[in-house]
Amino acid sequence: MAREKQVTITDIARSLNTTVSTVSRALSNHPSIGVEMKKKVEEAARKLNYRPNVLAANLRRGNTKTIGMIVPLINRHFFANVIAGVDEVLHREGYNLLICQTSESLQREKEVIENLIQNRIEGIVMSLSKESFVSNHIKKVLDYGIPLVQFDRVSADLDVNKVVNDNFNGSYGAVSHLIEQGCRRIAHFGGMFPINIYSERLRGYKQALADSGLNFDNSLIFENVLTQEDGYALTINLLQSDSCPDGLFSASDMSALGALLAVNKYGSTLKKHLRIAGYANEPFTEFTCPSLTSVEQHSVEMGRAAATMLLDEINHSSAERIHKTVTIPAQLFIRNSSLK
Numbered sequence: 001m002a003r004e005k006q007v008t009i010t011d012i013a014r015s016l017n018t019t020v021s022t023v024s025r026a027l028s029n030h031p032s033i034g035v036e037m038k039k040k041v042e043e044a045a046r047k048l049n050y051r052p053n054v055l056a057a058n059l060r061r062g063n064t065k066t067i068g069m070i071v072p073l074i075n076r077h078f079f080a081n082v083i084a085g086v087d088e089v090l091h092r093e094g095y096n097l098l099i100c101q102t103s104e105s106l107q108r109e110k111e112v113i114e115n116l117i118q119n120r121i122e123g124i125v126m127s128l129s130k131e132s133f134v135s136n137h138i139k140k141v142l143d144y145g146i147p148l149v150q151f152d153r154v155s156a157d158l159d160v161n162k163v164v165n166d167n168f169n170g171s172y173g174a175v176s177h178l179i180e181q182g183c184r185r186i187a188h189f190g191g192m193f194p195i196n197i198y199s200e201r202l203r204g205y206k207q208a209l210a211d212s213g214l215n216f217d218n219s220l221i222f223e224n225v226l227t228q229e230d231g232y233a234l235t236i237n238l239l240q241s242d243s244c245p246d247g248l249f250s251a252s253d254m255s256a257l258g259a260l261l262a263v264n265k266y267g268s269t270l271k272k273h274l275r276i277a278g279y280a281n282e283p284f285t286e287f288t289c290p291s292l293t294s295v296e297q298h299s300v301e302m303g304r305a306a307a308t309m310l311l312d313e314i315n316h317s318s319a320e321r322i323h324k325t326v327t328i329p330a331q332l333f334i335r336n337s338s339l340k
Contacts, residue, residue, distance in 0.1 A: 006051070007048045007049060007050045007051070008050075009023045009024055009027065009050070011048055011050070012041060012044045012045055012048060012050060015044050015048065016040055016041065016044055018037075022037065022041075023041050026038045026040075026041035026042070027041060027042075027045070027052070064119070064120055064121060064122050065094060065095050065096060065122065066095065066096045066097075066098055066119075066121055066122060067086075067090055067095050067096070067097055067098065067121065067122060067123045067124070067125065067307075067310065068098050068100060068112075068116040068119075068121040068123070068124045068125070068126075069083060069086055069097055069098065069099050069100065069124070069125045069126070070100045070101075070102060070109065070112055070113070070116075070124065070125070070126035070127065071083065071099065071100070071101060071102070071126075071127055072101070072102055072103070072104045072127060072128070072129050072130065072153070073101065073103065073104065074099065074101045077280070077282050077283060077299075078152075078280055078282075078297060078299045079127070079299075081299035081300045081303065082127075082151060082152070082299045082300070082302050082303035082306070083097075083099060083303060084300055084303060085299065085300040085301060085302060085303020085304040085305075085306075085307065086125055086303040086304070086306055086307040087303075087307075088300075088303070088304060088307075089303075089304050089307035089308055089311070090307050090311070093311055095122075095311075098116070098119075098121070100112040100115075100116070102129040103129075104129045104130045104131065105129055105131060106129055106131035106132050108129070109128070109129045109131075109132060109137070110137045113137055113138065113140065113141060114140075116141075116146075117140065117141065117144055117146065121146065122146075122147070122314060123146060123147040123148070123149070123310045123311075123313070123314050124141055124146060124147070124148050124149070124310075125148075125149050125150075125151060125306050125307065125310055126138075126148070126149075126150055126151070127150065127151050127152045127153045127154075128150070128153040128154065128155065128195070129153075130153075130191070130192050130195060132153075132155075133194050135155040135157055135158050138155060138158060139158070142158075142160070147310055147313040147314050148160045148161075148310075149161045149162065149163065149306045149307075149309050149310045149313070150162045150163075151163040151164070151302055151303075151306045152164060152165065152197060152302065153195055153196060153197055154196055156196065159323050160323050161309045161310070161313065161323045161324060161325075161326075162323075162324075162325040162326070163302050163305045163306045163309065163325070163326045163327075163328065164196070164197070164325060164326070164327055164328070165197065165297045165298075165302065165327070165328050165330055166327050166328065166329050166330045167196075167197050167200035167201045167204065167330070168200045168201075168203055168204040168207075169204065169329075169330055170201070170204065170279065170295040170297070170330025170331075170332070171200070171201040171202070171203070171204025171205050171208070171249065171251075171279070171295070172204035172205075172207055172208045173204075173208075173295070173330070173332045174204075174249050174277040174279070174293070174295055174332055175204065175205050175208035175209065175249050175277075176208045176211075176212070177277065177293070177332060177334060177338060178247040178248075178249060178275055178277055178338055179208065179209075179212045179214065179247075181247075181275050181338055181339060181340050182246070182275075182340060183245075183246045183247030183275050184214060184246060184247075185217070185220065185243070185244075185245040185246050185247065186205075186209070186214075186220065186245060186246070186247035186248065186249055187220045187221075187222065187238060187245040187247070187248045187249070187274075188202065188205050188220060188221050188222065188248075188249050188250070188251070189222050189225035189226075189230075189231060189234065189248065189249075189250040189251060189252065189255045189256070189259070190202055190221065190222065190223050190224070190225065190251045191223070191224060191225075191226050191251050191252065192223065192224055193223055197251075198251055201251045201279065202221070202251075205249055219243075220245055222234060225250070225252075225255045226251070226252040226254060226255055227252075227254055227255060227258070228254045228255065228257050228258040228261075229258060230255055230258065231250065231252075231254065231255030231256060231257065231258025231259045231262075232258035232259070232261055232262045233258075233262075234255075234258075234259075235248070235258065235259040235262035235263065235274070236262045236266060238274075239262065239263070239266050239267060239270050239272050239274075240266075240270065244272050244274075245274065246273070246274065246275065247274060247275045247276075247277075247338075248274045248275070248276045248277070249277050249279075250276070250277070250278045250279065251279050252278065252279060252280065253278035253279060253280045253281070253282040253284075253285055253292065253294055254282070255278075256276055256277070256278030256279075256292060256294070256337075257278070257284065257288065257292065259274065259276055260276055260288055260290075260292060260337060263276070264289070275337065275338045275339070275340075276292065276293065276337045276338060277292075277293040277294065277295075277332075277337070277338050278292055278293070278294040278295070279294060279295045279297075280294060280295070280296075280297060281294040281295060281296035281297065281333055282294070285333070285335065286335070288337070290335065290336030290337045291335035291336045291337060292335055292337045293332070293333065293334050293335045293336075293337050293338035293339075294332075294333055294335070295330050295331065295332055295333070296330065296331040296332075296333055297328065297330060298328050298329070298330075298331070301328055302328050305326050305328065309324075309326065
């Protein structure tokens with residue numbers, strides 16, 4: 001089916017045998033155009049089903065009223081909630097939100113940033129892909145004078161406003177809870193440790209062990225175990241080992257879910273059990289069997305904070321601005337998976 005041709009002001013001008021500039025002025029209610037001509041233009045626009053190009057009009061005024069948002073994955077509960085928080089604040093202030101997904105690819109992240117710059121976006125809210133260990137491509141945003149707020153996964157070497165979760169204390173609380181439940185050998189399923197959120201969760205894990213007088217064992221640390229499949233496969237290996245841990249703190253609820261499924265299937269047969277805690281408080285954590293202990297990140301609040309910071313920078317831009325980092329508190333939800 002052929003796509004319907006979009007009606008332009010040139011079509012309206014041709015139908016009225018007048019100039020494009022006359023139609024343009026009439027549609028913008030310019031005082032130089034008489035009432036009769038304005039009525040003719042409005043009537044022709046209705047008949048032809050003309051829809052104004054808002055973006056083009058805003059570009060002519062130097063104001064797109066559009067914010068770009070870059071996320072690694074749209075189909076994650078955490079990022080969807082952050083998007084909702086950002087949109088809530090922006091919509092109230094008359095801004096549109098253009099959402100871009102990098103699919104955890106550095107190359108796509110670079111392409112998205114280029115496209116947003118070319119489309120003269122007014123500001124950008126972004127979280128890094130898991131491949132983004134350098135930030136030269138992001139500095140280009142700042143070179144163009146575009147306000148930028150990073151959230152969740154952020155660059156340490158960029159002087160911009162940031163909104164992060166309290167990953168250290170979230171992790172510290174989860175691991176301390178496992179220790180209180182009697183765990184003494186606690187495995188950690190982490191993400192890519194160069195990424196700030198995963199390095200902070202590892203740091204909280206280590207500190208909880210140290211404060212409880214437990215030795216750190218590097219053989220219990222597993223990097224880039226974030227999916228259900230990886231959590232499941234790795235947990236089966238742990239259950240079959242002679243030095244099986246008695247606790248597990250996962251930086252992802254998805255790999256924690258995989259671990260839970262493995263324990264449910266093989267734990268009783270192998271006479272081994274793991275007390276498990278995850279991170280993110282995904283909706284499914286309440287409904288697993290047993291229900292999954294997890295750390296809530298308050299993602300909607302994170303989105304609201306990021307959008308508020310961005311609008312403040314857009315409305316009060318200053319070369320002397322001191323950028324800040326807002327930390328959203330984490331909250332441990334204790335459920336049956338971690339209890340004695």
